[in-house]
Amino acid sequence: MRVFITGITGPVGSFLADHLLTIPGLELHVFKRWRSDPRPIEHLIGRVTIHEGDLEDAFAVDTAVRTAAPHRVFHLAAQSYPSASWQAPVLTMRANVEGTLNLLEALRRHAPHARIHLAGTSAQYGTVHPDSVPIREDHPMRPGSPYGVSKVAMELSGLQYHDNFGMHVLVTRSFNHVGPRQGDRCSIQTFCRQMAEIEAGRQPPILHVGNLEPRRDFTHTRDVARALWLLLEHGNPGEVYNLCSGRATRIGDIVDLVVARGRVPVEVRQDPARLRPSDEPILQGDNSKLCAATGWQPTISMEEIVEEVLDYWRAQLSCR
Template identity: 80%
Template sequence: MRVLITGITGPVGSFLADYLLTLDGLELFGFKRWRSDPRPIEHLYGRVTMLEGDIEDPFSIGQAIEQVRPERIFHLAAQSYPSESWAAPIATMRVNVEGTLNLLEAVRRHCPQARVHIAGTSAEYGWVEPADVPIRETHPLRPLSPYGVSKVAAELSGLQYHASYGLHVVVTRSFNHVGPRQGDRCSIQTFCRQMALIEAGRQEPVLHVGNLEARRDFTHTADVARALWLLLEHGTPGEVYNLCSGEATRIGDIVELVRQQGRVPVEVRVDPARLRPADEPILAGDNSKLRQATGWEPRIGMAQIVAELLDYWRARVV
């Protein structure tokens, strides 16, 4: 079976490739931009066939789909940072909406029997009242960022191609996923990287943080990878599934875990520059639909996530 991952250099893409390589009978292909950082996938060369192009270019993704004619496609390529979308809303729309349409058109033309996963986000839900938590897939979509809006449009595009052309499209609304190889834009990553810098004597003993009261649902990228494969094999086409742990953790409590697992004492200081123009107070998902469809459940908790990330950044800042 031929499997294609777009956005393979991203944190989920590389972990998904790791997981798929443990399965029998798969031929794995990755689609990446030529300028993407290759370090997260260096260990995959020789085991995964890499194709270069740009999801915004219909010719390059069309050529890749025609060449591979995959039977399973995981569409992870995206501008995936809400904070960046405020500074570059049009670029975010182009990557996330036009890029998804370019992929769907290529599938429709060259391999309409392929099963396609489209990665959405909990940011599509936007403002949620505490009484509506945990959030179910039937909750209204009221995104608060250009990123969230772009993902709503990408999701609806995928569902439209299922309804109009019969493509086997399954959508996930992923809540926060976290793990090594992710860079330092995610809140937990910034905390752990700062702690590693402080331990190495390269930063003053102050953890600079944003909104500590927000509560988020985090899932390790290795758990996400397992869920994606199971869902594309067992999920119902034309359906949307929350991909989440089902538990919301206060950001301030994660900071405290970083402090406890750190090797030196630190001060915690709120940095106004790290506060967003709009920030959902709580995002926690109901994952019962995913569990029922696949039997999946998360295995890695927050304490282990923090420990892994501290070790990851310690190895990179010395």
């Protein structure tokens, strides 16, 4: 079986590759944007076939898909930062919508029977009233950023290819994913990196935080990787699935975990620059549809996530 992954250097891509490489008889092809940081996939060199290009380059995408001739496709590549989408809304639409269409067209030509996963986001829901939590897949979508809008368009485009061309397309709406090999824009990454910086003497013993009251749904990237494989094998084409832990953790409680696992005492101080104009009080997904289709359950606790991410940043700083 040949599998094709886009977004291989992103927060989920390399963990998905790690998981897939444990499956006997699987040949793995990955699509890497030519300018992406290769460090998250250094351990994959020689074990996977790497195709370089840009999703907005239809010729590069077509060539990669034709060469790989995949049976399974995981489309993870995206401009995935809501804040950046306000600064570059057109580029976000090009990457997330035009890029997806380039991929779908290439698959329609060269691998029309492949099973295809498209990665959406909980940002497609927009602001959700606490009475509607946990959020189900049938909740109305009203995205609050160009990023969220682009993912709605991506999802509808993919479902159109299922409806009109009979292609095996399914979509996940992913909530927060967290693990090593990830940048520091996620709140947990920010807290753990600061703690590692403080321990290394590179930052005063002050942990800067924003609003500590919101509750968010986090899933470890290794649990996400398992879920994606199970879903593409057992999920129904033309369907949408929330990919989430089904639990919401208060941000302040995560800070407490980081502080408790730190090697030096710190002061937790709210930084006005880290406060947003508005913060949804709770974002928590309902994963019952995914679990029913696959038998999947998340296995990695928040305590384990914090410990692993904190050790990751300690190791990163020791290499500098």
